[in-house]
Amino acid sequence: MKIIASVLIGLLRLGSSSFIWPSPVIEKVQTDKLNLIISFPRDENVFFQTTPFIALDNEKNIYAVDNRQHVIIKLDSSGRLVSRIGRQGQGPGDLQWPAWIEVLNGAIFVADNNSISIFNLEGHFQHRLRRFHKLISMAVSNDRVFLAETGEDKIINVYNYEGKKLFSFGNKYSVDYAIYKGWPTEAIDGWINHGILVCSGSKIYFITSLFGDIFAYDLKGNLIASKTMEDNKFIERNRSLYFKKGIINKGDGAFFHNKLLEDACYYQGKIFVLLSSAGGNSCGEDIWEIDERTLQIIKTYVIFNKNQRDKNWPRSLVVTSNQAGENLFYVSLYDGDDFVINVYK
């Protein structure tokens, strides 16, 4: 009996550590209510014209990309303006419609309409990598830039910091383009394969925005594990819409109304996923905490009640911790009146 049991346990462990591992997702897990601690910016000279993408450095300075002002706004940990980095334009150090931002190892990586610009934390421009495909999302490791892009066979392209393309990985979803009746294939690819890249330092996670599927790769692009989200009506509706029915007209809903998640980040062995307003409403939750090893949701967090969720549109998430070791959730959102960065605990 002992031998059979140990063999079974061994097989289970083997199963958990490799390859595709579909399992029921939204199991009964602990749910915590998060409370607002502080709201940024706390400086009368600073305002956001749109919901910013955010990143933090080790000093908890906040780097907020304002897409409409074409700048990075650096705030100190108390929310006071430190500097504005970049300006609108085409030259080195200029930005055009910046979107994604990452801060790592004393460098700021910001993706705009055409390139990835690299600044040091003081805001001095270092250099940039030109992009030639539509960007879906970005992640950065110690020596590489990972870009999820449309336009090629694989979804994730890997570059070194100097812009040399190293390799590509990540399969796209297989889809019957014919059901879309007239939409260009690149646009369809962009919707269906839309997702968030998260780098843990030793692994890359790609979480799809419409379906919540998680793919874990090593830094060489080998698939280590994946997990399919199931038992979720919102996701099932999206699967039916995007794989069986096809988007035919605007009555099917704009892409951003169908997104399950908005952003994701990695912190201390966990992947934190920020649900979209629509996704949050369907699940009654706002943030999922996912174990990086099993890819299981181990905890969920609620920020808004249902009425608030209709008015609050979250966009970006960063998780860090305070001196007491408690997790702090930095969430940028539109609260119905202003574009703000709220910190929850």
Added chain:
Amino acid sequence: MHSHGAALSPKIIGKLILKKRGERANYFPGNKKKIVFLLSIFLAVGAGILHYVAKLNNCWYRLDKQIKTLDSYYFGIKTAIYIIKDVNTLCRPCMKYDRLKDDFVRILFLVGQDYSDNDIENFRNAFEILPHHEFRRMNALWENVYKICNSNSRGLIYNFLVIIDNKGKIEEIRRF
């Protein structure tokens, strides 16, 4: 009182200002008001068109002049020059390239000054540019012409495709 032409005669002005008893105010009486009104619209539209054409011509003129500074190598045969600084990935990059590359046309890509070798290689791979189609970086004069050609674009920044015939004369300028 001297008349300053029919359009501003005291009679007309009077009609414009005075309100007849029992009638609705008529600030534009008779056919003359229509003529004045239409003339002013034509003038405004005409001035706008002239301004636009002047700007366009300036771009055309400057490009024509600048192209002649390139190696004469390019003028024995029909040539297409792509002047590209930023590739807006939301729009169609490299307009007409798929068709032009199959024709007997020399193709040159002029890209921004700060394009690195890696950028150029990534560009080639992304848009499947054939190996014999050359890339060069713009110099300051080209950058200036690029800026002039974008001066009328109301904040949008375009790239350009210039088609040159085998005598070095510009046939067509397309912006994208």
